[in-house]
Amino acid sequence: xxxxxxxxxxxxxxxxxxxxxxxxxxxxxxxxxxxxxxxxxxxxxxxxxxxxxxxxxxxxxxxxxxxxxxxxxxxxxxxxxxxxxxxxxxxxxxxxxxxxxxxxxxxxxxxxxxxxxxxxxxxxxxxxxxxxxxxxxxxxxxxxxxxxxxxxxxxxxxxxxxxxxxxxxxxxxxxxxxxxxxxxxxxxxxxxxxxxxxxxxxxxxxxxxxxxxxxxxxxxxxxxxxx
Amino acid sequence: xxxxxxxxxxxxxxxxxxxxxxxxxxxxxxxxxxxxxxxxxxxxxxxxxxxxxxxxxxxxxxxxxxxxxxxxxxxxxxxxxxxxxxxxxxxxxxxxxxxxxxxxxxxxxxxxxxxxxxxxxxxxxxxxxxxxxxxxxxxxxxxxxxxxxxxxxxxxxxxxxxxxxxxxxxxxxxxxxxxxxxxxxxxxxxxxxxxxxxxxxxx
Numbered sequence: 346x347x348x349x350x351x352x353x354x355x356x357x358x359x360x361x362x363x364x365x366x367x368x369x370x371x372x373x374x375x376x377x378x379x380x381x382x383x384x385x386x387x388x389x390x391x392x393x394x395x396x397x398x399x400x401x402x403x404x405x406x407x408x409x410x411x412x413x414x415x416x417x418x419x420x421x422x423x424x425x426x427x428x429x430x431x432x433x434x435x436x437x438x439x440x441x442x443x444x445x446x447x448x449x450x451x452x453x454x455x456x457x458x459x460x461x462x463x464x465x466x467x468x469x470x471x472x473x474x475x476x477x478x479x480x481x482x483x484x485x486x487x488x489x490x491x492x493x494x495x496x497x498x499x500x501x502x503x504x505x506x507x508x509x510x511x512x513x514x515x516x517x518x519x520x521x522x523x524x525x526x527x528x529x530x531x532x533x534x535x536x537x538x539x540x541x542x543x544x545x546x547x548x549x550x551x552x553x554x555x556x557x558x559x560x561x562x563x564x565x566x567x568x569x570x571x572x
Numbered sequence: 573x574x575x576x577x578x579x580x581x582x583x584x585x586x587x588x589x590x591x592x593x594x595x596x597x598x599x600x601x602x603x604x605x606x607x608x609x610x611x612x613x614x615x616x617x618x619x620x621x622x623x624x625x626x627x628x629x630x631x632x633x634x635x636x637x638x639x640x641x642x643x644x645x646x647x648x649x650x651x652x653x654x655x656x657x658x659x660x661x662x663x664x665x666x667x668x669x670x671x672x673x674x675x676x677x678x679x680x681x682x683x684x685x686x687x688x689x690x691x692x693x694x695x696x697x698x699x700x701x702x703x704x705x706x707x708x709x710x711x712x713x714x715x716x717x718x719x720x721x722x723x724x725x726x727x728x729x730x731x732x733x734x735x736x737x738x739x740x741x742x743x744x745x746x747x748x749x750x751x752x753x754x755x756x757x758x759x760x761x762x763x764x765x766x767x768x769x770x771x772x773x774x775x
Contacts, residue, residue, distance in 0.1 A: 428729040446725040481602040
């Protein structure tokens with residue numbers, strides 16, 4: 346690189362940098378680009394990491410309630426406990442009364458169930474820790490999905506295998522959209538929504554048929570979920 | 573070098589953009605409650621955001637003026653043998669579905685009182701096919717669901733219409749379990765015997 350001075354008509358040309366500065370400059374541009382890209386990639390990784398999304402993170406609960414035990418072991422339907430899921434936006438966490446329909450008679454001495462009995466005696470709620478929580482600027486509705494044949498397992502995974510509940514998906518917008526763009530890849534007959542073991546024999550044919558039958562739309566406008 | 577204007581403004585813009593990330597949290601969790609959030613309002617000692625109705629008041633849509641529908645009682649106070657709405661095939665199918673969800677864990681799919689929870693230590697309920705219960709009117713069953721019976725807890729989460737649908741289904745179940753095979757139309761007889769065989773009944 347050279348710097349030009351203008352001085353009384355005379356012209357000097359001085360060499361300020363050595364030749365190697367050229368490659369240094371090129372190097373620094375390349376390093377800069379890589380650092381930026383790297384930072385972007387790390388950012389993206391972080392954004393998708395369980396640390397940020399809470400995916401697969403198990404939360405400690407006041408009672409170590411096991412879906413595996415109650416759903417797979419005892420064959421209890423989701424709706425025995427999450428009885429609002431078909432009619433409301435929120436699936437809801439069962440009130441203590443529901444646990445006590447059985448635990449007033451079964452495992453009445455078990456220490457792990459003491460918080461349940463105490464809650465029943467005193468009327469204070471059990472403080473279940475939320476496992477799923479969308480950002481408040483997104484709107485979600487369970488009944489809209491259940492009544493169009495989207496199975497619990499499509500979003501919550503194999504709940505019947507979970508000793509303790511965890512979030513099976515990222516719950517990020519891209520995940521919602523993956524299905525909203527092509528619902529035919531995921532929908533199932535309404536009878537099978539609560540069945541954890543159901544798998545399609547031929548999802549392509551079935552999906553197309555159900556989309557027709559249930560009048561399922563591909564809803565991707567922003568106002569579907571940001572209202 | 574730092575008098576380079578485009579560079580300076582680009583740097584400023586980047587810094588501001590980076591700062592925007594910090595805004596996420598407040599938009600994410602806005603100052604409003606969702607069902608089952610905890611309330612920090614001092615007057616709500618139980619910290620529930622979903623408030624129970626205050627004693628002596630009736631919430632909109634929760635006026636139970638229709639005694640028959642809501643309690644299963646006839647005007648004279650006895651258990652009603654009349655249904656508050658007509659029992660169609662759809663109602664029976666709904667009743668079957670709800671029975672399998674809410675009652676079968678204890679009462680068993682056929683109503684014999686041998687459900688999965690009973691096998692794990694729940695007190696055994698009487699079979700629905702005992703004489704006393706086959707003669708009980710549907711209003712009695714509606715009443716048991718709403719108020720409980722002995723060691724059976726009430727099931728308030730079952731909606732009133734579903735209680736009647738379940739009652740109708742139990743009545744049908746009682747007839748089916750004591751049915752004379754000769755009365756079954758021959759074209760569905762095989763189907764019927766297959767369905768009552770225990771191994772064909774899903775757990």
